Amino acid sequence: ALNPAGTGAARVNGLWWLLFWTSVAVFAEVMALLAWALVFRRGAARVRHGQPLRFVVILGAGLPFVILVAVYGVALRDLAALGAGPGRDPLTVEVIGHQWWWEVRYAGRSGATANEIHIPVGERVKVRLRTDDVLHSFWVPQLMPKTDLISGETRETWLEARQAGSYRGQCAEYCGTQHAHMAFLVVAQPRADFDAFLTRLDAPARAPQTDAERRGQQAFVQGTCAACHTVRGTGAQGRVGPDLSNVGSRWSIGAGAVPNDAGHLGGWIANSQSVKPGNAMPPQPVDAARLPDLIAYLRSLE
Amino acid sequence: MTDRGGAVAAATGAEALSTELPVGRPTSWWGMVMFVATEATLFACLLGSYFYLRFQYGPQWPPPGIEDPKLLKPLVMTAILLPSSLPVMWAEHGIRHGQRWRLNLGMAATFVMGTSFLVLQGTEYDEKLHMFTLTSNAYGSLFFVITGFHGLHVLVGLSMIGWLLVASLRGGSFGAHRHDRVRNVAIYWHFVDTVWVAILFTIYLSPRL
Amino acid sequence: MSTTTSTAGGIDRDDLARLAEHWDEPRSLRAWFTTVDHKKIGRRYLVTAGFFFALAGLSALVMRTQLARPEAGVLSPDEYNQLFTMHGTAMIFLFATPMLFGFGNFLVPLMIGSRDMAFPRLNAFGYWVFLFAGLFMWASLPFGAAPNNGWFAYAPLNQEQHNPGLHMDVYALGLLFLGISTTSGAINFIVTALKLRAPGMSLNRVPLFVWAIVATAFMVVFALPALNADNAMLFLDRRFGTHFFDPGGGGNVLLWQHLFWIFGHPDVYIIVMPGLGIVSAVLPAFTRRGVVGYPLIVLAIVAISIVSFGVWVHHMFATGLPQLSYSFFSAASTIITIPSGIQIFAWLATMLLGRLVLRTPLLFVIGFIVTFVLGGFTGAMFALTPFDQQVTDSYFVVAHFHYVLLGGALFPILAGIYYWLPKITGRMYHEGLARWAFWLFFIGMHVTFFPMHLIGLFGMPRRVYTYRGGLGWDVGNLISTIGAYLLAVSLLLTLIGVVHAVRRGRPAPADPWEGDTLEWSAASPPEPYNFPVIPRVHSLHPTWDERTAESTTTGATEDRILSEGRRTLFTSELDARSERAAEMPEPSFKPLVLAGALLVFFISMLLAWYPIAIAAVVTVAATLAAWLWPVRRPDEELGVAS
Numbered sequence A: 001a002l003n004p005a006g007t008g009a010a011r012v013n014g015l016w017w018l019l020f021w022t023s024v025a026v027f028a029e030v031m032a033l034l035a036w037a038l039v040f041r042r043g044a045a046r047v048r049h050g051q052p053l054r055f056v057v058i059l060g061a062g063l064p065f066v067i068l069v070a071v072y073g074v075a076l077r078d079l080a081a082l083g084a085g086p087g088r089d090p091l092t093v094e095v096i097g098h099q100w101w102w103e104v105r106y107a108g109r110s111g112a113t114a115n116e117i118h119i120p121v122g123e124r125v126k127v128r129l130r131t132d133d134v135l136h137s138f139w140v141p142q143l144m145p146k147t148d149l150i151s152g153e154t155r156e157t158w159l160e161a162r163q164a165g166s167y168r169g170q171c172a173e174y175c176g177t178q179h180a181h182m183a184f185l186v187v188a189q190p191r192a193d194f195d196a197f198l199t200r201l202d203a204p205a206r207a208p209q210t211d212a213e214r215r216g217q218q219a220f221v222q223g224t225c226a227a228c229h230t231v232r233g234t235g236a237q238g239r240v241g242p243d244l245s246n247v248g249s250r251w252s253i254g255a256g257a258v259p260n261d262a263g264h265l266g267g268w269i270a271n272s273q274s275v276k277p278g279n280a281m282p283p284q285p286v287d288a289a290r291l292p293d294l295i296a297y298l299r300s301l302e
Numbered sequence B: 001m002t003d004r005g006g007a008v009a010a011a012t013g014a015e016a017l018s019t020e021l022p023v024g025r026p027t028s029w030w031g032m033v034m035f036v037a038t039e040a041t042l043f044a045c046l047l048g049s050y051f052y053l054r055f056q057y058g059p060q061w062p063p064p065g066i067e068d069p070k071l072l073k074p075l076v077m078t079a080i081l082l083p084s085s086l087p088v089m090w091a092e093h094g095i096r097h098g099q100r101w102r103l104n105l106g107m108a109a110t111f112v113m114g115t116s117f118l119v120l121q122g123t124e125y126d127e128k129l130h131m132f133t134l135t136s137n138a139y140g141s142l143f144f145v146i147t148g149f150h151g152l153h154v155l156v157g158l159s160m161i162g163w164l165l166v167a168s169l170r171g172g173s174f175g176a177h178r179h180d181r182v183r184n185v186a187i188y189w190h191f192v193d194t195v196w197v198a199i200l201f202t203i204y205l206s207p208r209l
Numbered sequence C: 001m002s003t004t005t006s007t008a009g010g011i012d013r014d015d016l017a018r019l020a021e022h023w024d025e026p027r028s029l030r031a032w033f034t035t036v037d038h039k040k041i042g043r044r045y046l047v048t049a050g051f052f053f054a055l056a057g058l059s060a061l062v063m064r065t066q067l068a069r070p071e072a073g074v075l076s077p078d079e080y081n082q083l084f085t086m087h088g089t090a091m092i093f094l095f096a097t098p099m100l101f102g103f104g105n106f107l108v109p110l111m112i113g114s115r116d117m118a119f120p121r122l123n124a125f126g127y128w129v130f131l132f133a134g135l136f137m138w139a140s141l142p143f144g145a146a147p148n149n150g151w152f153a154y155a156p157l158n159q160e161q162h163n164p165g166l167h168m169d170v171y172a173l174g175l176l177f178l179g180i181s182t183t184s185g186a187i188n189f190i191v192t193a194l195k196l197r198a199p200g201m202s203l204n205r206v207p208l209f210v211w212a213i214v215a216t217a218f219m220v221v222f223a224l225p226a227l228n229a230d231n232a233m234l235f236l237d238r239r240f241g242t243h244f245f246d247p248g249g250g251g252n253v254l255l256w257q258h259l260f261w262i263f264g265h266p267d268v269y270i271i272v273m274p275g276l277g278i279v280s281a282v283l284p285a286f287t288r289r290g291v292v293g294y295p296l297i298v299l300a301i302v303a304i305s306i307v308s309f310g311v312w313v314h315h316m317f318a319t320g321l322p323q324l325s326y327s328f329f330s331a332a333s334t335i336i337t338i339p340s341g342i343q344i345f346a347w348l349a350t351m352l353l354g355r356l357v358l359r360t361p362l363l364f365v366i367g368f369i370v371t372f373v374l375g376g377f378t379g380a381m382f383a384l385t386p387f388d389q390q391v392t393d394s395y396f397v398v399a400h401f402h403y404v405l406l407g408g409a410l411f412p413i414l415a416g417i418y419y420w421l422p423k424i425t426g427r428m429y430h431e432g433l434a435r436w437a438f439w440l441f442f443i444g445m446h447v448t449f450f451p452m453h454l455i456g457l458f459g460m461p462r463r464v465y466t467y468r469g470g471l472g473w474d475v476g477n478l479i480s481t482i483g484a485y486l487l488a489v490s491l492l493l494t495l496i497g498v499v500h501a502v503r504r505g506r507p508a509p510a511d512p513w514e515g516d517t518l519e520w521s522a523a524s525p526p527e528p529y530n531f532p533v534i535p536r537v538h539s540l541h542p543t544w545d546e547r548t549a550e551s552t553t554t555g556a557t558e559d560r561i562l563s564e565g566r567r568t569l570f571t572s573e574l575d576a577r578s579e580r581a582a583e584m585p586e587p588s589f590k591p592l593v594l595a596g597a598l599l600v601f602f603i604s605m606l607l608a609w610y611p612i613a614i615a616a617v618v619t620v621a622a623t624l625a626a627w628l629w630p631v632r633r634p635d636e637e638l639g640v641a642s
């Protein structure tokens, strides 16, 4: 949160440094008084004099009041700025929280992705937040403060990245066993790249090219996987787990649980419970001989 | 308890110490008042939850499929429960003057009225259960939990009154100098009554507003 | 024996003998279970809360071990989630409040010059319920059935459908059970402070600690029902299929949050307020003067108790409520810092104008100021909505509340332990050992919790059982874990110090610190009847005041000796004029039986043995009826008209 890369986070960053330096000043005052007492007021004689009420009221109430009114004013301004939203007809991303992964859809596009949100750099993108089960919270420290996902309701926030790059985000509301592994990545890219990404979302997934990939696809579509996962353009249309149409190019497996490489993918498919205990994907009865094909196929989906 | 001025001197005299004339508010009075305060807050929370859920729910309340509550029976119940505080007051005044028969009679009357209230509430439930139950939806949960919780309080109040009555009939329990428990039961009963008005308004009248 | 039992004045040996006869409880097993003595009950509260603290603290130690490095495997996620929930729940409900109630129980009657609490049997009952409820909750841990949804247990994760098993039933029932104890204790404090003050202790002479306890008790009376309503609805949702928190059935998940925080925010002041009271009580002895600004502090206490009910939404700044309500609750939360500021500066002024005697209790008070002010500042930062939306639910919040909780409750509690140990046990502690404990605690506290600010700002969310390396959180977490071990060592030293004092400590005089409040005019440890003569109070600092002292020696009068029977004095609510002597109840088994029946009730509700639950309710009612059954008296004594 201290190295903001987005408009929202930058605002809050300014507020933070204001609050920080004010606190340092007031703390120094308190410490100075305390030190004074400790150094100059030792002894044992009973003392009677003095009820410096004015001292107490001015330093304990008056000064803080002035400071608080000032920072409250600044904060109100920032609150309004954060609430201002993305303006008319913005690009809208729909994010749906699941225990424990994020479903990502774009308004007007049929495809979906998971745990990875692409946005065009420099534009304000509206984010609509829903949850499929319990509360979650949408937080991208470098871009934008939190907004909770409330069961039975819809919430909105927005993202605006000032520089291209990838920004880590994660669930910030405790949501059960694997709340720890419910991260995602916001990828801010130039408009052209972003448009290309959107176009791919509507097209069928990359077709298998090698024999291994073809066998993998077959295993996927005819095996248990298709019951829960979608790969566009194939018979796999499950909606329980993440859409895997572009899983090969994603930053991680299991919402940030492990890096996305062949080894971890194999481990995940064989028994995701050892990778991310408690997650909603049961261990799969995949034939050991088929596993490399399956991995090859999934890695090829970009 | 109004002779405050003389009370101090009298209370510190040796005589007062041995006869224990009640002077000032007894601790049990404060205890009961604080207990009622916390209970009242509990009811406030439940009724607050009712309004919160109602206004979050949407325009139609009660939810589709449930008609607005009928008023006749609850009004009759009110007409029974509210006046049931009167015999309690009368009984309390009686015992303060050492008239045990008033205590007995008043408590018995209230006991009968409170019981009738509960019986009516039973028939009311019977009717409602044909329409919705505790588990049909949030409205049903609110209805039965709030009225049921109040009914439970009536039951507790009735137990207290019954207990008083038994203690009083045994003899040797209450009199002009010892009626703290009567007063405390009375406070509780008035509270149970008053809360009913808030419930009547919330559950029965507010959906019609 | 007591130093005040001079026989020169109105009190003589016979009085003392009679007092001893009426108040002594024999040392027997029976007496152990039946006692109604507020001092014994207070001690039990302290020890039991200390035990639960050790359990919760050791849980934290295990958690910190798991978090010391990324992707450690010390705990499984389910174990971690139960541990952090039990840690938070136990620290808040089973340690902080009961510990401070323990001090209140022991001290309030002594400070106001009374011989017991207003309702001694209720007091005993409250203790047993607290003990049973605490054991009820902790016992679930070895079965792997402990609460696992965080201490504020948000809906809908607390619902059967998302969280099967007994976890959240234990939570709901345990807290309802415990609530009985807290409520009865609070009412007892209020009535005691209103009616049992020594004659002459008008409201403007009530010690600040007692003010703090009473304000706390009032907050309990009005805040706890919200939690109880919440938990009752939760249990009904889980067990009986109601839909309060189920959006599918017309319920609303945010209702849980509102009710929880309507309780929860006042609750944090319920925790800190008695702590601040301890600070006000400790300072006079070690600054050699009364606390500056008594009326201002009382005003601040009252203001905090009231305003604390109007800020709860600041825990919900990220839930997307309307901005207007955010600006209101943000303003209220900002304003509530001011009464705290007044108190801090009143204490600073006291120290600046007094003469400091640097003994361990004062050290802890100084530690309190440093720590609490830092925690308060981060609180004031969260009061500003935009900032809170950024750091809420991150380790920055964890840092805030440990700074205020350890600063505002634990430092004062430790100050209080050292300060009143002579009074409670009749023994002095070992100063050298105590200083070691202080320094380790102070350093450990900041080493543990300061880095959490940073890792929070670097984006680490709270309530994660592990984290990936390389995100900038590794070093901070490691330091924090080291700090936690320092804290453990320091608390172990404290424990050793207490045991050492009890076993080997020098016998303590009645007034080792020259404190200003009445407990120091009783013996160390106090006689069962506290005061041979109930003092007549003439000032805010009765122990420093000669006229008050005189009222218990040469000026003792019959109406304040009250040696005929087990008696204490009732006075008027505002100006504490004598009203009447009151007979106090004898020891009894009934409180224990009642609490036991409730325990049976809650266990059988948990395990769905409903017939047994009904039997338990009947037992409860019968015990209550017997408890309050009036003694039979002749008609003329009752005043019955013939």
Ligand code: HEA
Residues within 6 Å of the ligand: A026, A030, A060, A063, A064, A065, A067, A068, C268, C269, C271, C272, C314, C315, C333, C334, C336, C337, C338, C340, C341, C342, C344, C372, C373, C374, C375, C376, C377, C378, C379, C380, C381, C382, C383, C384, C388, C391, C392, C393, C397, C400, C401, C404, C405, C408, C409
């Ligand atoms: C002892 C307990 C205690 C105390 C005393 C406080 C005190 C305060 N707290 Fe804290 N708080 C908690 C315990 C406590 N808190 C807990 C347990 C949580 C987290 C719950 C959870 O999520 O698990 C929490 C969370 C919490 C939040 C929500 C954070 C979040 O979840 O996002 C907020 C937001 O406003 C807040 C605010 C405050 C404020 C304004 C104060 C003020 O009262 C502080 C006032 C004190 C001072 C400010 C210092 C002294 C003053 C001066 C020296 C004068 C000068 C001061 C200024 C100029 C500012 N607290």
Ligand code: HEA
Residues within 6 Å of the ligand: C050, C051, C053, C054, C056, C057, C058, C060, C061, C063, C064, C084, C085, C087, C088, C089, C091, C092, C095, C096, C149, C150, C151, C152, C398, C402, C405, C406, C409, C410, C448, C462, C463, C464, C465, C484, C487, C488, C489, C491, C492, C495
């Ligand atoms: C008064 C309250 C209190 C206290 C004192 C503490 C004390 C400590 N707390 Fe905790 N904490 C909370 C209240 C408190 N906490 C709350 C409310 C939460 C939120 C929970 C939630 O999110 O739901 C929390 C959460 C919390 C977390 C975050 C968990 C997460 O979000 O994942 C962490 C992590 O480090 C932590 C650590 C610690 C540590 C190291 C201590 C140390 O100070 C502990 C030191 C104590 C010991 C090590 C015990 C030593 C004892 C002995 C050696 C024997 C002595 C015996 C006797 C005295 C009889 N606490």
Ligand code: CUA
Residues within 6 Å of the ligand: A097, A100, A135, A136, A137, A171, A172, A173, A174, A175, A176, A178, A179, A180, A182
């Ligand atoms: Cu999703 Cu935490």
Ligand SMILES: [Cu+2]
Residues within 6 Å of the ligand: C264, C265, C268, C311, C312, C314, C315
């Ligand atoms: Cu708060």
